[in-house]
Each structure stands twice: as C-alpha cells, then as structure tokens.
Amino acid sequence: MSILANIGTILFIVIFFGFCIFIHEFGHLLAALWQKLHVEKFSIGFGKKIFGFTRNGVEYVVSWLPLGGYVSIPQLDPADIPKTEDGRELPVASPKARAIAAFAGPLFNILFGFLLAAVLWGVGVWRTPPASTCVVHDVPKILPLYNKEITRDDTIVAVNGIPWDKTLDDLAYDYLDLKEQLKLPPLDNLQPIEIEIKNQKGETKTIEYTPQPGLEWNAGLRKGDRIVAFNGKQLRKGYSELHEMHAYNGLPEATIQVKRAGQDDLIDIAYEQFPNPDYEDLGVPFFIATNPVALGNIIDGSPAQLAGFKPGDFILECNGQTVLTIHRFIESLQDPQLNEASIRISRNAEERTILLKLPSQDTPRTATSIGLAFNVIIRNIFKDSPAEKAGLEPNDKILKLNGIDIAEAAEFIKLVKEAGPNPIDVTVERDGKTLEFKGIVPQKSGNRHLIGVHLDDERAKVLVHLSPWEQFSEVFGQTAKTLGLLFKPLTSAISGEKTSKSQVKIKHMSGVVGISALLWGTIKNDGLRGGLSLIVLITFSLAFVNLLPFPVLDGGHILFAAIEAIIRRRLPVKLVSFLQNAFAAMLIALMLYITFNDFTRLPRFFKAFQMAAPPTLEETQQQANESQDANETESQNKND
CATH class of the missing domain: 2.30.42.10 (PDZ domain)
Known part of the structure; x- marks a missing residue:
C-alpha cells in the first residue's frame, strides 16, 4: 500500500471505529437529557481538552484522542448517592429513567449499524460466490502439529538421518509416498521419529517428533471428495462456512457428508475435532479444501x-x-x-x-x-x-x-x-x-x-446486496454462538454434557488492537466496502455485548433498574458496589489479557493478510x- 493509502486506512479506522463508541455515548446523552438526568460532561475523544463550551449545565468538550468519547451521568450509578463533581447531592433517578438512559447507548449502535447496512445494501459488498459444496484437495495422513520445537518457519533437513529438504506440512500430506524413502513407521503403529530442522537463521537442531494420526484421513476423507453438509446442515457458503461450523461446533466430534465421484449416495464421515495450532487450537479442519x-x-x-x-x-x-x-x-x-x-x-x-x-x-x-x-x-x-x-x-x-x-x-x-x-x-x-x-x-x-x-x-467474487435485517441477523447469530461457546464450560459442568476440547475460548477474542488490525487487512483486501461491512459487524456486536446483564455494562444497569422496579426499593448499596467493583476488576483483567493476545498474534495476522x-x-x-x-x-x- 502507498503512503497515502496507509494514511487513508488509518483515518478510516480512527473515524469509523471511534464513531461506533461516540454514537453509543451520544445515545446515553440524549436519553439522559430526555429523562431530565443530570449530565456533567460530554466529550468527543479522550485526553486533554482542545476546546469546549457549557450549555444548560452540560460541559461539551473536544479532546485530543479521537477514539470515541464519553458522557458523565452521576445518577446512572446505582451504587451510591449521586453527587455532582462539586459534591452537591442529586435526587436518585427512577429505575425507568436509568434503564432508558442505559438502553439508549446500544440502541444508537444498532441504529447506526442499520444506517450503514442500508448503504451497503445499495452499493453491495464483494464476497466469494455462495457455494453449496467445497472440494477437498488433500488430507494429512498425520497431523502437522507445529509447536515450540518446530514452527512454520522451520525447514526439515533430515528425517531418521536421511537427508530431506521440505516442511512438516509436506511430511504430513505426503506421508504414505515418503514412508519407504524416510523409513517412517506405518500409520497403524506410529512411533517417534528423529527430525533435524533448520530455522530462518540457519541454525540446526535435532528433535524427537511423535506423529499424531490424521483423524480425518483415518475416518475416510479423501482427495476429490465434495463436502455438502456439516452435522446434517447443508452448506450454503462453501468452505468459509464449513471452517466456521468447525470452529463453532461445541461437540467433541464432527460429521460431514460428502459426494464422491462415481458414487450416487452421500457418505457420512465422522471424526474427532483436534485442536489446530495454526488457529490457536480451534477445532478447524486440517484437510485442505476450497470452493469449486x-x-x-x-x-x-x-x-x-x-x-x-x-x-x-x-x-x-x-x-x-x-x-x-x-x-x-x-x-x-x-x-x-x-x-x-x-x-x-x-x-x-x-x-x-x-x-x-x-x-x-x-x-x-x-x-x-x-x-x-x-x-x-x-x-x-x-x-x-x-x-x-x-x-x-x-x-x-x-x-x-x-x-x-x-x-x-x-x-x-x-x-x-x-x-x-x-x-x-x-x-x-x-x-x-x-x-x-x-x-x-x-x-x-x-x-x-x-x-x-x-x-x-x-x-x-460477486457483489452481494444483503438487506439491513439480513446483516443484523447474521451478526446477531454469530455473536450468540460465540457467547454460547464461551459460557459452554459452565453450562456443561452443570448439565454434564461432553464438550469439544477445541472450542471457542476467551483467548480467541479480539480487542481494540486485534479489531483495528482486522479492519486494516479487510480494507487492504476488500476496499472500503469490506471495511464498512466490518464496521457494521463491530457496531452491532458492541450493542449486543453491552446489553449483557453484567454489572458495569449497560445490561447490568438495566438489570439493576428492573429489579428495583419490581421490589419497589433500591438495592443495598454495599451489594451493588461490591458487584460493580468485582466485575470492573474482572473486565479490566479480561481486556488486558485480550490486548496481550492481540499483540502476540499480530505477526501471524499481518502475514495472513x-x-x-x-x-x-x-x-x-x-x-x-x-x-x-x-x-x-x-x-x-x-x-x-
């Protein structure tokens, strides 16, 4: 990308990503003013004030960091007696007023998302043509499990003392053809093998590598098979959908239905989903497949x-x-x-x-x-x-x-x-x-x-015109599946249901750094249409997550307000304060953990894009x- 293109991409990310946060806070502001709540300050951006003015008791400022904004509404906090910045006590807001003010933030995200979605409905978004099948190009006979000892950047220079100059992928996919040449153990009796590897610096070392059986190969999947369904659900978007279905499958086993040349009947192939190190241990396929x-x-x-x-x-x-x-x-x-x-x-x-x-x-x-x-x-x-x-x-x-x-x-x-x-x-x-x-x-x-x-x-690629409702439903479904899998260990512990050891976990979530990098890569590959499509996903997702009924989130404020409306009195201040402080600490720790993971995956992400x-x-x-x-x-x- 040229320097001007890079600057343009950065401005796009700052403006639109920041606007998703700004419109959220703007919703809180308008609802609070409508409900006659006391508003201290509304800021566009963060950090030191550039300029501002006061109107009807509200300080409006523009700050240096253009990454969204914030609004200060003391009466929205149910954990204490509301006070102004100078210590003056304010009347306790009604549960209805607090709930409306809290709900308005996510509502404005949804409205903004529908507005952008309507624009994309008109201009369209470039996507791979929807395919009802995908074609298997190769299936590994052993799993290419990269780890700390052997990475994707390493080259294998010898196997069992026999010179060879290829990669672990080559060994995994061509195992049967190489069996005699490299004196490899049979697939039905895999034993440790000696591998000499060379890294990018030219340094060599010898390790003992224990091959793991290719579960998809052993289940009967073969090159040339056409996959038409996953766990009984017909494919509509080809390999990208199949990849997503594997990642979101919370069960320990996957079953695909394939068509094989020369055979009329569908073949069911079931295999255990093994954590794939190339995808942060998600249970995505090891076999290579593409749309036809x-x-x-x-x-x-x-x-x-x-x-x-x-x-x-x-x-x-x-x-x-x-x-x-x-x-x-x-x-x-x-x-x-x-x-x-x-x-x-x-x-x-x-x-x-x-x-x-x-x-x-x-x-x-x-x-x-x-x-x-x-x-x-x-x-x-x-x-x-x-x-x-x-x-x-x-x-x-x-x-x-x-x-x-x-x-x-x-x-x-x-x-x-x-x-x-x-x-x-x-x-x-x-x-x-x-x-x-x-x-x-x-x-x-x-x-x-x-x-x-x-x-x-x-x-x-084809130009796809999805209606705003279709785009909203797509994001809602994806968010619901993600949240369901994040909480599945807890629900499974209660129900006793078996789960996959390769499902979506907290470590797979992305924060500001990861989302910004994804925006950058999407704009680079798919242009402004792709970038705006991702902004729609971000603003809808921001609304859904904020509506979760946890303290410190908007959904938590709504929950507290609803309980108070039912019991007709305020919740104990100490209880609410304890819950909010505990969840705030957990949220900060979670964001730090997610941000750390974002930085660690950036090199891999840049390479992928x-x-x-x-x-x-x-x-x-x-x-x-x-x-x-x-x-x-x-x-x-x-x-x-």
Whole structure:
C-alpha cells in the first residue's frame, strides 16, 4: 500500500471505529437529557481538552484522542448517592429513567449499524460466490502439529538421518509416498521419529517428533471428495462456512457428508475435532479444501456459451472426475479422441450436467478457445518489480496482455514467458474502471523473465446486496454462538454434557488492537466496502455485548433498574458496589489479557493478510525457478 493509502486506512479506522463508541455515548446523552438526568460532561475523544463550551449545565468538550468519547451521568450509578463533581447531592433517578438512559447507548449502535447496512445494501459488498459444496484437495495422513520445537518457519533437513529438504506440512500430506524413502513407521503403529530442522537463521537442531494420526484421513476423507453438509446442515457458503461450523461446533466430534465421484449416495464421515495450532487450537479442519472452480465470464459465441454455461457457475466434475483446479480441468480436455465433455456444475445451489462440444484438435484447447474466462487477480506485487514500477496494484483484475484476452493465470504466465525481455502491455480492471499499462519490461530472474506479480485465478467474487435485517441477523447469530461457546464450560459442568476440547475460548477474542488490525487487512483486501461491512459487524456486536446483564455494562444497569422496579426499593448499596467493583476488576483483567493476545498474534495476522512488505524478485528467484513447472500446470497461486 502507498503512503497515502496507509494514511487513508488509518483515518478510516480512527473515524469509523471511534464513531461506533461516540454514537453509543451520544445515545446515553440524549436519553439522559430526555429523562431530565443530570449530565456533567460530554466529550468527543479522550485526553486533554482542545476546546469546549457549557450549555444548560452540560460541559461539551473536544479532546485530543479521537477514539470515541464519553458522557458523565452521576445518577446512572446505582451504587451510591449521586453527587455532582462539586459534591452537591442529586435526587436518585427512577429505575425507568436509568434503564432508558442505559438502553439508549446500544440502541444508537444498532441504529447506526442499520444506517450503514442500508448503504451497503445499495452499493453491495464483494464476497466469494455462495457455494453449496467445497472440494477437498488433500488430507494429512498425520497431523502437522507445529509447536515450540518446530514452527512454520522451520525447514526439515533430515528425517531418521536421511537427508530431506521440505516442511512438516509436506511430511504430513505426503506421508504414505515418503514412508519407504524416510523409513517412517506405518500409520497403524506410529512411533517417534528423529527430525533435524533448520530455522530462518540457519541454525540446526535435532528433535524427537511423535506423529499424531490424521483423524480425518483415518475416518475416510479423501482427495476429490465434495463436502455438502456439516452435522446434517447443508452448506450454503462453501468452505468459509464449513471452517466456521468447525470452529463453532461445541461437540467433541464432527460429521460431514460428502459426494464422491462415481458414487450416487452421500457418505457420512465422522471424526474427532483436534485442536489446530495454526488457529490457536480451534477445532478447524486440517484437510485442505476450497470452493469449486468458479467461472468469471463466458466469451460470446464460444462453445461454452452455446452449451449453456453462465458466469458464476461452479465446475464440479468433468467426465465423472472431480475438478480440483482450472489447470487440471483444461488438461482433462486435451484427449484427441474426446469430442465433447460432460460437465457437472452447480448454479444457484442446484446441480446440473452440461454437454460441452470441444474445438477440433486443429485449435488449441485452452480456456479462451473453449470460452471459459476465470477471474485472474493480482494478489500481491513484489517489491521493486516492473509491475510495481508500472503502477499495477493488488486486487487488479487482469483482462488482456498485448491485446490478448486472459482467461486464466497459466495463460498470462505463458505469454510473459514468450515475451522474454520485450515490453508488454497489460490491461486491468480496477474499481470498475479499465486501465492500460504500456511498456512493462519483464525483468530476468534465473532462467526466465518476470514482471513480479502474485496471481490467483480461483477466487471469483460477486457483489452481494444483503438487506439491513439480513446483516443484523447474521451478526446477531454469530455473536450468540460465540457467547454460547464461551459460557459452554459452565453450562456443561452443570448439565454434564461432553464438550469439544477445541472450542471457542476467551483467548480467541479480539480487542481494540486485534479489531483495528482486522479492519486494516479487510480494507487492504476488500476496499472500503469490506471495511464498512466490518464496521457494521463491530457496531452491532458492541450493542449486543453491552446489553449483557453484567454489572458495569449497560445490561447490568438495566438489570439493576428492573429489579428495583419490581421490589419497589433500591438495592443495598454495599451489594451493588461490591458487584460493580468485582466485575470492573474482572473486565479490566479480561481486556488486558485480550490486548496481550492481540499483540502476540499480530505477526501471524499481518502475514495472513500479506500486510508485510512483499519480497524482492531477487529474494524469490530461487523459489521461482524451482516452482516454474508447477506454476504452469497445477498450482492455484502463481508467481509471475
């Protein structure tokens, strides 16, 4: 991101995140004035006062730190005789007045959320197309359990004294293929193995590693399976929903329903959810899966258009075989004896079969000649690369290269390779506008030429227009599930119900630091629409959490007021004071704990959102040379 873009993102976070807090306090202010409660001060921001004025006995100030604001309402506190700052006693407010003033804060958050949600309803939000299934790409035979001794940044240089230069992931997923070569124990009798690892500093050490069985593999899940349901619930949003369902599953076991090529009946696969260290020990899957390949566009007059394909269709199977990647799909059509292909697709959550007549062998069978166009997206720009100097940016959609339509990333890679050191012209789509970048000179790196872009052609997105109520219901449901799981250890202890050892816990919560980082990453990847969508989630969530019936929260004030209204007298001051002080101490400790966790996960978070500075071409030269063949055939993410 440029300096101006960074400044703009910071301003967005400060203004909108702060406004969620400001509007909450503003709700308290208006309700307190309406109920004729005494208001001491209303501040926009925190810290030292910049300027202010007093009106009708209320001091209004603007302070230096623009991170929300606060309002001082002495009569809202049920724990003592209300007094002004100068010690003058105030009349005790009625339970009704206190409840209205307390409820107004969350209410204004909800109203603000509905206002923003209405804007997003009109302009839409970019999301991955809803998919009723997701495709399994690989299943680990042993669990890749990274820990303090072996981390994701480490490389395995030897196993059982046998030289080997890969990662724990490679060992986990390719275990059966490596069994003889590395003298590994059989899966049904796993024993400790000796691993020599090298860290990023080049330091080596040997550890004893005890493989844990791949629970999903042992349960029968296989590459190419299509997952359609989780615990009996049909998927509607593909892999992202499946991932969330695993995380929010409070049961010790998960059951998925899969379709397997060549079989008509659904297969039930049940396995224990094991804590995944890559996701802070949540019970999310270890297997690799994605949404099916999605079509970005259909070329007019092409065989694909004549066959009936439409943009947004998901390609599930080709001639009875599961389609894992675009490249494998195109490869499967190269048989010269093949004149037509039976393609199984999903459209609007319904599956159907389309017969595609293929071009003759005189015409190369590429995505373009067939008429299937995929969204070729720039996911990252390498530092000091020709692409960066030309002005290309992450999230640009590549349309043409030297006037040739680009249907898939492999095609772009091939054309750049053929261009060699000669200048190329690249046409992209950015924020709905078509831009052309001329005269980009590829830079030599190893034995090939690159322009320095990281491509992805399998993440098609569509503009979704969710109504304000749908957005509200989505956040409410997610918040309710989270709170339910946080309190599940307590409720399970009472009921005796068994729970998962990998469910959502307090350590998975995020505070101001984590939410700000998430906002930053969302804006970087999804633009202002994505940022505003997250603000809607934040302001709704702020309302729901504040309505919890705990002392010091708005819900606690409402609860105390309701009890007083029922018993027709004030609660004992000492009891209320004790409860408020105890919960305030617990809340402060909780926020410190959450903030500490936020800081510890920031490096991992930045890496996930590719927020760190991209590597230079020189830094990636060796990797690019080693992965050249894979990039042109079956890799989903490609470096060019």
